[in-house]
Every structure is written in structure tokens, then in C-alpha cells.
Amino acid sequence: MGKTVGIFDSGLGGLTAAGEFEKLFPGKRYIYFGDTARVPYGTKSAETIRRYALQDSAFLCAHGASVVIAACGTVSANAIDALKASCPVPVIGVVEPAAEKAASVAASGRGRVVLLGTAATVKSGAYERAIAAIDPRIAVKSVACPMFVPLVENGYTSGYAAEFFANEYLGLLKSFGADAVILGCTHYPHLSGVIGSFFEGSVLVDSGREAAAAAARLISPEEAEDGEAEFYVSDSPESFKRLASVFLKRDAFEGVKCIDIEGY
Amino acid sequence: MGKTVGIFDSGLGGLTAAGEFEKLFPGKRYIYFGDTARVPYGTKSAETIRRYALQDSAFLCAHGASVVIAACGTVSANAIDALKASCPVPVIGVVEPAAEKAASVAASGRGRVVLLGTAATVKSGAYERAIAAIDPRIAVKSVACPMFVPLVENGYTSGYAAEFFANEYLGLLKSFGADAVILGCTHYPHLSGVIGSFFEGSVLVDSGREAAAAAARLISPEEAEDGEAEFYVSDSPESFKRLASVFLKRDAFEGVKCIDIEGY
Numbered sequence: 367m368g369k370t371v372g373i374f375d376s377g378l379g380g381l382t383a384a385g386e387f388e389k390l391f392p393g394k395r396y397i398y399f400g401d402t403a404r405v406p407y408g409t410k411s412a413e414t415i416r417r418y419a420l421q422d423s424a425f426l427c428a429h430g431a432s433v434v435i436a437a438c439g440t441v442s443a444n445a446i447d448a449l450k451a452s453c454p455v456p457v458i459g460v461v462e463p464a465a466e467k468a469a470s471v472a473a474s475g476r477g478r479v480v481l482l483g484t485a486a487t488v489k490s491g492a493y494e495r496a497i498a499a500i501d502p503r504i505a506v507k508s509v510a511c512p513m514f515v516p517l518v519e520n521g522y523t524s525g526y527a528a529e530f531f532a533n534e535y536l537g538l539l540k541s542f543g544a545d546a547v548i549l550g551c552t553h554y555p556h557l558s559g560v561i562g563s564f565f566e567g568s569v570l571v572d573s574g575r576e577a578a579a580a581a582a583r584l585i586s587p588e589e590a591e592d593g594e595a596e597f598y599v600s601d602s603p604e605s606f607k608r609l610a611s612v613f614l615k616r617d618a619f620e621g622v623k624c625i626d627i628e629g630y
Numbered sequence: 631m632g633k634t635v636g637i638f639d640s641g642l643g644g645l646t647a648a649g650e651f652e653k654l655f656p657g658k659r660y661i662y663f664g665d666t667a668r669v670p671y672g673t674k675s676a677e678t679i680r681r682y683a684l685q686d687s688a689f690l691c692a693h694g695a696s697v698v699i700a701a702c703g704t705v706s707a708n709a710i711d712a713l714k715a716s717c718p719v720p721v722i723g724v725v726e727p728a729a730e731k732a733a734s735v736a737a738s739g740r741g742r743v744v745l746l747g748t749a750a751t752v753k754s755g756a757y758e759r760a761i762a763a764i765d766p767r768i769a770v771k772s773v774a775c776p777m778f779v780p781l782v783e784n785g786y787t788s789g790y791a792a793e794f795f796a797n798e799y800l801g802l803l804k805s806f807g808a809d810a811v812i813l814g815c816t817h818y819p820h821l822s823g824v825i826g827s828f829f830e831g832s833v834l835v836d837s838g839r840e841a842a843a844a845a846a847r848l849i850s851p852e853e854a855e856d857g858e859a860e861f862y863v864s865d866s867p868e869s870f871k872r873l874a875s876v877f878l879k880r881d882a883f884e885g886v887k888c889i890d891i892e893g894y
Contacts, residue, residue, distance in 0.1 A: 411866030414667045516780040602675030
């Protein structure tokens, strides 16, 4: 039996990573869990985020995951050590792969990186630490963008509202001269058009895509088990289906199952 | 020993009701629980909202509440029957008191009411049913305003962003000629300036205030126990303190306690 990748997120943002996984591992089985009953994590405390993340990964391990991707910037920034310590299988977060990519871009540029994330991600300082460990000369500016998740979830990915909040958060960063801009929350790639307009010439680093690529370095597509994606959520499957088609840009979400995550 | 009122909300919106309670019951003890580890409820399914609401009220009852106010539009619209069936003490939601107030205003006007609420509140149809039960001739237009909660929680209660989303949700209702506009989510009174500008001459019904007034009809201030407010949350007290000063417009939140709501 081949290996199965498990992917989880506080909600459905992690489906951007799942989409990247599908490109790298076509026809391969994976398990996705979205904690839709407790979403969002990005506004919550580090302790609560860790407690939830450990339950999420325990669910995936109990369902046969041989690698776990924490496809959530907030979890990766606040709970990766706890996850690695508690999981019996390898855990990949989004912070390390995205930090590596951004640092490598910055190393051949002006040495400047911008990190965009949730309040909890920015507060954690995880990206600054990860980038400093690679190259302490790189300057990192971090900005919490708390309105970006609700904007994406309500369909405001372009137009006036998206531009207004992008300007609120990014307006003063235009002159910073970032080589790389980390989209440190898996919702943010949906705003890449608007975000990119503030950072002409910068590389936008999609943290979910980098995490999927890191999984592909850990196990080869040949090792991965053949099969379909399986989707689990903690709230009703109905709300999942509405948003999932936005995130994964396809409709096949029959058989989405609701599970009791508090029991893990 | 006098009676103690318990107030709960998915998060901190219910503090608008707590503020009204403090005006009606000065110097009286009450217990507030905000489910900050699982907030928001308004984007979640009716089953999940019911499960959470029953735990929230069980906590308040276990801590001596003799009356429970569900100071959350989403809970009141989706779980009030379950709460009344399970609670050993009287339960007051925001829907019935706000519907009564709006119906009484509309009865002496053109018979038109607008309801603004979360997705889950609007989907429930609870306000339409409550108003139809009072006077079936009253026309009700309901609009979900999912960006209003993040706007309030991030401090955008006036200015361009608030006006943009108010226009998105309310622009077409300007000509409806509402007698009363129900602010069906306890966050929305913070946007009453912007909302009011779309409804000149309409009465804005603050659902949290109406619920507090309903509590005052159920128990008199003399019956209520003397003492201080006690605040409990399910996430870290730190996040509570940040938002609570916005909602209750005072700072005295020492001794806020974090509890494990999943155990109730």
C-alpha cells in the first residue's frame, strides 16, 4: 500500500495547497480535513491554535495519513513544534518551505522580504525566525491583514473593497522594495492580483504551493497511493461545498463527511 | 440570595446587551460567557450552532444563572427552542423581543420591517416567523450582512469601508420604506451611524437592548443579586480584553477567566 498525504486547515484555505498537491500528485489519494466548526484560527490565541491543531493532525493520523501537511499559515506559525513532537509521521508546515523560497529570492536581490499573514501568524514571529535562521541579513517586514480572509470568503477578491484594504495594509510597503512577498495565509493567493499591484517586480510566494512542493520532496508521486481525494469537515458539509468550489475550482465534492473533531 | 442573570454570545457582540443590562440593573451581578475559541457562529450550520449554544447555556446554569440571555442573534434564531427545552431556568433570546419592538413600530407605520443579520440568522427565517406570529400583514425584508462582523471587530465602524459594504447590503433597501430596521446581530449597533444613513426616518431596533429590556420585565432590579460582573471566555483572556473595551466602553476586565467550554 502506498503512502497517503493528509492535509488540514482551520477551514478551506488549505484547499489552495490541496490544489497544488493535485497538480504534483495527479490521481493520488489524499485526505483533507477542514475545521469548519471552529474556523477561523487566525484571530485566536497560540494555546487554542495548538490545541486545535493537535486534534486536527490526530484525526488525519487516525485515518491513515503517512505525511501531514499543516496547510494553514496560522497553525504552521504557532503549532509546528507541538505537531512534530506529537505526530507519529512527518509534518510539513507552510512556514519553512515559504521562508526558504522567499530567502532564496531575496538572496539574489536586495535582501528584503514582506510577510503577509493573520494576526496570530504575525504575532508568532515564526517567519522572522525561519528567515533569520537561513540568512540573518535579510530584512523582513510583517503585516497582519485581518480583513483579507473575510474578503476572500465573501467573494471580494478584486474591485474596490479588496483595493481599499490592500491599500490599508500594503500602502506603506510599496517603497520597501521587497524581493519576495510571502502570502502567509492560504486564503491570500485569491487576492494575488490586488496584492501584486502593490509589489511590482516582487515574487509572490504562495505558502500552500511551497508546502505541497515540500511534500513532493519528501515522498515521490510513485510512492503515493492511487485514489481519490477524501474530504472531512467539522461543520455541516453544505457550507464546505459552497466555499470549496471557489477554492479548488471544481465541483466534485460528493461524500464530504462531517466528523466530531473535539473527540480527537 | 438574589437572582443572577447569565449572558452569553458566540464572542463579544453580546457585550452590547451586557452594557444595556448594566444600565437597567446598576450594581447588580451578572455572568458573561463569550465563546471566543469558536467565534463566529454566524457562518456555521444550525446543528453546530445548537450544539455550541447548549454548552454555553449549560456553563451559565452550572455557575448559578437564574435567567439566561442568549445575546447572540445567530443563537437566538437557530437554537432558542433547544435552549428553552434544555435549560432549567428561563431563557431570553434576542429574536422575540426585537421582533415585538419592530412589529409595534411597523403597526403604526407602513407595516414594513427590514432585518439585518448573519447568514445563519437570515437563513433560519426566525424573524419572519416571529413577526408573522404577531401580525402577518407586516412585510419583512431580510438581508445577510456577512462583512459587518469583521468590519466591527477590526474597527471599521465608519468611513469608506463601512459605507461600501453598507451600500452593498442596504443600497437596494433605501426605497423599501422600512418603519423599523432590526439590528439582528449584536455587533451591528456599532455600525448604526452608517446603517441609519440608509434608513432615514426608520427606527433602528437594537436586538441586544431589547433582550436586556425583556430580562428586566422578567425579574426586577430588586430581585437581582448585588455584585460585580464576572467574565468568562473560552479562548485566552487577552483577546477578550482588546475587544471588550470597544464593546463595553470601559476597561475594568480584571479577573477574566478562561474555561473549557467543550466539557459542558
